[in-house]
Amino acid sequence: GLLSRMRGGLQKTRRVLNTDIRDLFKSEGSLVDDALLEQLFARLVRTDMGGGPAAKIRDEIAKQYRGRVVQLDEILQTIADQTRQMLEQEHTDIQTADQPPTVILVVGVNGSGKTTSIGKLANHFHQSGKKVVLGAGDTFRAAAVEQLVIWSQRIGCDIVTGKPQADPASVAYQTVQQAIETNADIAIIDTAGRLQTQSNLMQELQKIRTVIGKKLEAAPHEVLLVLDATAGQNAISQAKGFSEAAGCTGIVLAKLDGSAKGGVVLPIREQFGLPVKFVGLGEGIDDLVKFDPAAFAEGLFS
Ligand code: GDP
Numbered sequence: 001g002l003l004s005r006m007r008g009g010l011q012k013t014r015r016v017l018n019t020d021i022r023d024l025f026k027s028e029g030s031l032v033d034d035a036l037l038e039q040l041f042a043r044l045v046r047t048d049m050g051g052g053p054a055a056k057i058r059d060e061i062a063k064q065y066r067g068r069v070v071q072l073d074e075i076l077q078t079i080a081d082q083t084r085q086m087l088e089q090e091h092t093d094i095q096t097a098d099q100p101p102t103v104i105l106v107v108g109v110n111g112s113g114k115t116t117s118i119g120k121l122a123n124h125f126h127q128s129g130k131k132v133v134l135g136a137g138d139t140f141r142a143a144a145v146e147q148l149v150i151w152s153q154r155i156g157c158d159i160v161t162g163k164p165q166a167d168p169a170s171v172a173y174q175t176v177q178q179a180i181e182t183n184a185d186i187a188i189i190d191t192a193g194r195l196q197t198q199s200n201l202m203q204e205l206q207k208i209r210t211v212i213g214k215k216l217e218a219a220p221h222e223v224l225l226v227l228d229a230t231a232g233q234n235a236i237s238q239a240k241g242f243s244e245a246a247g248c249t250g251i252v253l254a255k256l257d258g259s260a261k262g263g264v265v266l267p268i269r270e271q272f273g274l275p276v277k278f279v280g281l282g283e284g285i286d287d288l289v290k291f292d293p294a295a296f297a298e299g300l301f302s
Pocket of ligand 1: 108109110111112113114115116117144254255256257258279280281282283287
């Protein structure tokens with residue numbers, strides 16, 4: 001099920017956390033005192049969950065257990081509960097159109113895992129019986145278009161491609177048009193991710209939004225930002241400006257399996273003010289799962 005997939009995907013973080021936190025506890029249990037609480041705090045911070053969340057967990061553990069001898073399992077359960085509570089959010093579901101097609105724009109810096117995530121996302125919807133159309137809007141990267149064509153063939157869904165260097169907005173427009181004409185449920189549109197020409201890129205995204213909105217009222221219904229979970233804090237800050245300019249509505253956190261710092265989900269949510277909607281747990285077509293706070297927290301700590 002979902003929990004075992006999360007556990008699998010979070011293996012690297014779990015390995016680090018398990019030794020780190022397990023080391024703090026003797027088999028007969030350990031006294032929860034200030035020294036232990038500070039150690040625990042430092043080790044939680046190493047998962048990249050951020051000082052705020054780590055302090056909140058430490059304080060809760062202090063409140064419940066200070067001065068008592070406690071077993072590791074009890075502490076882990078409390079950490080998992082606190083993590084889940086911090087991540088509980090209302091809008092992890094994809095917002096759908098009142099009447100199909102739902103249009104999803106996908107943005108992200110090159111290399112973040114955008115193309116792969118689009119393929120997996122298309123497969124996710126296709127598997128649940130939805131008719132999907134892909135739009136290869138990253139027209140400046142021939143490789144991205146080729147990759148997306150391959151994904152569409154594997155999945156068995158339609159794809160709209162433009163000529164090389166074609167206007168991305170025209171590809172987006174044609175994708176929405178094809179989705180309407182073929183009674184598709186969902187259109188997923190790729191966009192360019194060249195960060196070096198940021199202001200042009202922002203204008204381009206704005207134009208895509210305008211053009212889509214003219215073709216179909218209320219579209220795009222979602223603008224998903226793909227982030228690389230293995231990227232450092234710096235890359236994440238860069239993506240922040242990007243996310244604001246593009247009017248993002250949710251996050252796909254790719255490569256969570258490749259990170260030993262899976263706790264990063266917490267600060268990402270805080271920094272972007274956006275819900276994490278999907279997480280990437282591998283390179284395969286099925287390796288994208290809907291983000292579930294409970295499964296994530298359990299997968300990380302139990
Ligand atoms: P783009 O440049 O943003 O379109 O990035 P790609 O989709 O081409 O992905 C870059 C690399 O990351 C590729 O080698 C992908 O296979 C890999 N990748 C993408 N998502 C994941 C993931 O969730 N887990 C792992 N392990 N690798 C991923």
